[in-house]
Amino acid sequence: MRSGRASPPLLANTGNLLTWCNCSRPTCQRCGDNAKSYITGHAGHTADMNTFLDDPEFAEIILRAEQAIECGVFPERISQGSSGSYFAKDPKGKIIGVFKPKSEEPYGHLNPKWTKYFHKVCCPCCFGRGCLVPNQGYLSEAGAYLVDDKLGLGVVPKTKVVWLVSETFNYSAIDRAKSRGKKYALEKVPKVAKKFNRIGLPPKVGSFQLFVEGYKEADYWLRKFETDPLPENTRKEFQSQFERLVILDYVIRNTDRGNDNWLVRYEKQDDGLDLSDKDGQWTITKESTIKVAAIDNGLAFPFKHPDEWRAYPFHWAWLPQAKVPFSQETRDLVLPRISDMNFVQDLCEDLYELFKTDKGFDKATFENQMSVMRGQILNLTQALKDEKSPIQLVQMPRVIVERSSTGSQGRIVHLSNAFTQTFHSRKPFFSSW
Numbered sequence: 189m190r191s192g193r194a195s196p197p198l199l200a201n202t203g204n205l206l207t208w209c210n211c212s213r214p215t216c217q218r219c220g221d222n223a224k225s226y227i228t229g230h231a232g233h234t235a236d237m238n239t240f241l242d243d244p245e246f247a248e249i250i251l252r253a254e255q256a257i258e259c260g261v262f263p264e265r266i267s268q269g270s271s272g273s274y275f276a277k278d279p280k281g282k283i284i285g286v287f288k289p290k291s292e293e294p295y296g297h298l299n300p301k302w303t304k305y306f307h308k309v310c311c312p313c314c315f316g317r318g319c320l321v322p323n324q325g326y327l328s329e330a331g332a333y334l335v336d337d338k339l340g341l342g343v344v345p346k347t348k349v350v351w352l353v354s355e356t357f358n359y360s361a362i363d364r365a366k367s368r369g370k371k372y373a374l375e376k377v378p379k380v381a382k383k384f385n386r387i388g389l390p391p392k393v394g395s396f397q398l399f400v401e402g403y404k405e406a407d408y409w410l411r412k413f414e415t416d417p418l419p420e421n422t423r424k425e426f427q428s429q430f431e432r433l434v435i436l437d438y439v440i441r442n443t444d445r446g447n448d449n450w451l452v453r454y455e456k457q458d459d460g461l462d463l464s465d466k467d468g469q470w471t472i473t474k475e476s477t478i479k480v481a482a483i484d485n486g487l488a489f490p491f492k493h494p495d496e497w498r499a500y501p502f503h504w505a506w507l508p509q510a511k512v513p514f515s516q517e518t519r520d521l522v523l524p525r526i527s528d529m530n531f532v533q534d535l536c537e538d539l540y541e542l543f544k545t546d547k548g549f550d551k552a553t554f555e556n557q558m559s560v561m562r563g564q565i566l567n568l569t570q571a572l573k574d575e576k577s578p579i580q581l582v583q584m585p586r587v588i589v590e591r592s593s594t595g596s597q598g599r600i601v602h603l604s605n606a607f608t609q610t611f612h613s614r615k616p617f618f619s620s621w
């Protein structure tokens with residue numbers, strides 16, 4: 189049994205493909221033999237690549253996704269979208285996560301959506317977003333969760349870097365042929381085949397985001413709320429959630445936040461009870477009825493601010509909610525953290541640990557990404573102190589805060605000693621309103 193994972197429950201035959209035996213692996217009714225399924229890798233063996241010692245709950249979810257694959261319940265490609273993204277399932281076929289493999293990102297070499305490939309070949313000058321590190325969307329997804337978690341925002345569903353293998357992923361013809369050949373060899377000459385490092389398709393690294401249930405695209409609810417306004421208490425809750433989304437996007441400088449890339453779950457109260465605390469006399473103990481989920485965070489962490497001519501706007505900036513100054517609750521949550529240089533330094537170090545795992549990692553580029561992020565944090569700190577609104581925040585001049593080469597020994601506490609701020613003279617994109 190892998191460390192960091194709880195033992196699977198001992199279940200009777202569920203009527204599905206899977207039953208449990210006393211070992212750590214399920215017995216697959218399709219292939220009939222758990223050991224065989226593991227060796228031939230009809231699903232693969234990513235188990236040892238996914239260790240989440242500090243998060244047994246997440247480890248358990250990934251284990252279920254792997255077990256499902258081993259039993260033939262494969263991740264299913266999400267039909268919409270410009271890249272290869274998959275709904276990962278548990279052995280019962282319930283969707284439990286969204287897996288986005290690095291190699292199938294919009295400009296990854298195995299992107300299944302040919303239009304992007306066409307775009308790359310025919311129009312290389314307009315290829316991708318020039319301010320983003322190419323083909324590291326999965327790190328941006330996991331990085332967004334890291335930032336969300338550290339800031340205590342709670343709007344990004346848990347997202348981590350995971351390895352999975354499934355025959356429903358997009359593989360090159362060569363990889364598929366190799367895998368077939370090895371399986372054939374295993375059947376015919378098991379002794380020789382034992383020497384193979386891996387039998388089956390190669391595992392893919394990507395981001396795995398927990399699936400959130402009961403949510404719809406923000407666009408849908410925003411339209412509804414226009415004609416059917418929220419009760420005051422729920423409106424406040426929504427405003428608070430919205431502010432958290434704004435803070436996340438601003439810090440990571442998300443370049444892809446359309447109103448289809450965040451979700452809202454809203455359960456209308458049937459009893460018509462408005463729980464507003466207008467007189468401040470009582471507190472609300474009721475469970476929240478409205479919740480925002482910030483999904484699709486793969487196009488963030490630019491290494492330079494987007495150029496003016498093709499600035500990528502935060503689409504929420506055009507919503508009426510963006511005109512309301514940040515609430516005291518949000519300011520109290522975020523300001524103590526982001527105004528502490530040690531916190532910001534920790535955040536950069538955590539992101540470094542995450543980003544450095546990519547084979548294309550480049551330290552200088554990473555430093556530039558952090559310079560942009562620190563600049564965003566500097567603006568955000570000022571905006572929250574000045575009780576600005578999200579729309580005023582996005583109108584602030586862009587700034588980068590670079591770490592000076594001499595001031596990089598140990599923990600840096602004094603901003604003035606160790607960092608250089610550079611303000612862009614040009615006005616940011618959001619000048620017309």
Ligand SMILES: Nc1ncnc2c1ncn2[C@@H]1O[C@H](COP(=O)(O)OP(=O)(O)OP(=O)(O)O)[C@@H](O)[C@H]1O
Binds near residue numbers: 268273449483484
């Ligand atoms: N964590 C999640 N929980 C629930 N549903 C999700 C989650 N992530 C994605 N989805 C659903 O899957 C759809 C596609 O997801 P997403 O936008 O992240 O993929 P994508 O491949 O990057 O697509 P695109 O290129 O169109 O932005 C979303 O519109 C949403 O309906």
Ligand SMILES: [Mg+2]
Binds near residue numbers: 269448484
């Ligand atoms: Mg999307």
